[in-house]
Amino acid sequence: MPQTGVAGRMVRLAGLLVLAVAPLLLLLAPGDNPIRGAGFDKIDLGGLPELRARNGLLQATLTAAPQTIHIGSITFPGAAFNLAYGGPVLRLHPGDLLRLHLINHMPDGINLHFHGMRVSPSGHGDNMHILVPPDGYFDYDIRIPPSHPSGLFWYHDHAFGAAEPHVMAGLSGALLIEGFAAQFKSLADIPQKLVVLKDWAVPGCTGDELKTALHCRVVSIDGQANWADTLPPGGTELWRISNQGANLTIHLAAPGLTLRIVGRDGLAATEGTDAETLTIMPASRLDVLVTKTTVGTAPLLATGVPTGSGAGFSVRRTLGSVTLASPPPTAPLPAPIFPHQQDLRRSPVDARRLVVFAENVDATKFTINSRRFDPARTDFIAPLGSIEEWTIRNTTDDFHVFHIHQVAFQVTEINHQPQEFGGFADNVEVPARGEIKLLIPFTDPHIVGHFMFHCHVLNHEDRGMMANIEVQRPGLFRICRVPGP
Numbered sequence: 001m002p003q004t005g006v007a008g009r010m011v012r013l014a015g016l017l018v019l020a021v022a023p024l025l026l027l028l029a030p031g032d033n034p035i036r037g038a039g040f041d042k043i044d045l046g047g048l049p050e051l052r053a054r055n056g057l058l059q060a061t062l063t064a065a066p067q068t069i070h071i072g073s074i075t076f077p078g079a080a081f082n083l084a085y086g087g088p089v090l091r092l093h094p095g096d097l098l099r100l101h102l103i104n105h106m107p108d109g110i111n112l113h114f115h116g117m118r119v120s121p122s123g124h125g126d127n128m129h130i131l132v133p134p135d136g137y138f139d140y141d142i143r144i145p146p147s148h149p150s151g152l153f154w155y156h157d158h159a160f161g162a163a164e165p166h167v168m169a170g171l172s173g174a175l176l177i178e179g180f181a182a183q184f185k186s187l188a189d190i191p192q193k194l195v196v197l198k199d200w201a202v203p204g205c206t207g208d209e210l211k212t213a214l215h216c217r218v219v220s221i222d223g224q225a226n227w228a229d230t231l232p233p234g235g236t237e238l239w240r241i242s243n244q245g246a247n248l249t250i251h252l253a254a255p256g257l258t259l260r261i262v263g264r265d266g267l268a269a270t271e272g273t274d275a276e277t278l279t280i281m282p283a284s285r286l287d288v289l290v291t292k293t294t295v296g297t298a299p300l301l302a303t304g305v306p307t308g309s310g311a312g313f314s315v316r317r318t319l320g321s322v323t324l325a326s327p328p329p330t331a332p333l334p335a336p337i338f339p340h341q342q343d344l345r346r347s348p349v350d351a352r353r354l355v356v357f358a359e360n361v362d363a364t365k366f367t368i369n370s371r372r373f374d375p376a377r378t379d380f381i382a383p384l385g386s387i388e389e390w391t392i393r394n395t396t397d398d399f400h401v402f403h404i405h406q407v408a409f410q411v412t413e414i415n416h417q418p419q420e421f422g423g424f425a426d427n428v429e430v431p432a433r434g435e436i437k438l439l440i441p442f443t444d445p446h447i448v449g450h451f452m453f454h455c456h457v458l459n460h461e462d463r464g465m466m467a468n469i470e471v472q473r474p475g476l477f478r479i480c481r482v483p484g485p
């Protein structure tokens with residue numbers, strides 16, 4: 001049963017009412033993101049094609065179709081948008097309009113989800129109730145709010161029951177809201193590299209040879225088998241990493257290189273975190289400063305890839321290489337200055353909810369709060385303006401990842417251990433037999449409508465581990481109402 005903090009919500013609602021009656025103010029003051037309409041980041045897309053917004057508009061056709069995918073010497077029956085495995089990279093600014101004409105040449109229904117984007121979930125927006133039939137089309141019309149954060153997001157098929165095979169086949173792509181590095185001032189001009197991770201599971205793979213040679217997975221970076229990155233002369237590059245796999249967590253290591261995480265899920269962190277291994281869950285993104293101080297080439301390794309057979313994990317596997325051609329200057333890169341962010345623990349909590357992930361013993365039925373997903377059922381209702389504390393509990397020995405559309409959250413506890421404020425995310429592991437606590441702000445008026453939260457292991461989502469929430473714009477009569485359970 002949710003508890004209420006009506007006073008806190010009323011304060012925030014007063015701000016929302018000002019927004020509702022003052023559209024002219026919005027025109028004059030385009031939100032708190034100063035990147036609007038600026039140029040494009042200096043980013044190497046690793047050979048992936050791009051579609052850029054021009055004069056505030058990105059209008060393009062995306063055609064989804066089956067396709068034979070070639071990764072090194074391996075071919076497999078996959079799929080792609082516009083013939084590009086991993087999809088074309090969509091590049092826009094806050095305030096831009098995204099118009100996509102989606103054509104479906106797949107044998108079953110598809111749709112598009114714009115993961116991490118704080119855009120409307122209704123109408124021709126990021127609407128999960130749309131299903132484009134085979135040989136059908138749909139026109140997406142998505143306004144990126146001027147206040148939208150700059151960062152790395154992604155788009156992918158989200159058709160219930162088929163998201164896993166579609167995303168694994170290849171129906172995904174990166175979406176860049178330009179200007180992420182500029183938030184750090186000292187990083188504004190740093191060279192960047194897009195790192196799109198994808199994996200394809202070899203069907204029926206149980207043989208020992210496949211376990212050791214392929215690990216039953218075809219893992220690629222930017223659609224390549226042996227990805228090769230050459231660092232700029234300064235020796236430091238900002239990697240914009242996106243795991244666009246269906247189920248697989250990838251652990252990346254680059255011995256001899258310094259890896260400093262500065263952003264998660266497209267959003268700036270509150271401070272840099274050095275890591276020897278980068279753990280990137282399915283659907284997660286990481287922004288990482290990569291530094292090499294010695295001339296030469298280092299391998300980029302995937303560690304601990306599941307073999308697809310029980311609890312087995314692979315040996316280390318080389319995914320690519322990182323080269324520094326000439327000695328870097330002795331002066332180190334200035335330390336990044338992280339943008340200020342508000343710790344939500346300073347705000348009153350309007351409601352508390354429990355979300356329980358469960359599955360049956362033969363892992364065929366996955367539930368949230370004992371129910372499989374039903375697109376016609378609204379599981380939670382949250383008034384616009386509220387900040388809620390959700391406890392996500394994993395009652396299984398399985399690996400689950402919590403994701404909610406349209407918003408980002410703050411992780412406050414993992415297995416009852418309080419967490420320091422490190423910024424926001426939209427995708428987080430829920431430990432086996434454990435639980436986490438999140439603060440979720442439903443305060444952005446652009447997200448009013450129905451949307452979903454689910455496990456982002458797509459195999460689990462397709463089998464029912466998903467639920468609906470509706471964020472309602474309250475009428476005046478509802479402002480002082482205590483929300484129901």
Ligand SMILES: [Cu+2]
Pocket residue numbers: 399400401455456457460461465
């Ligand atoms: Cu799961």
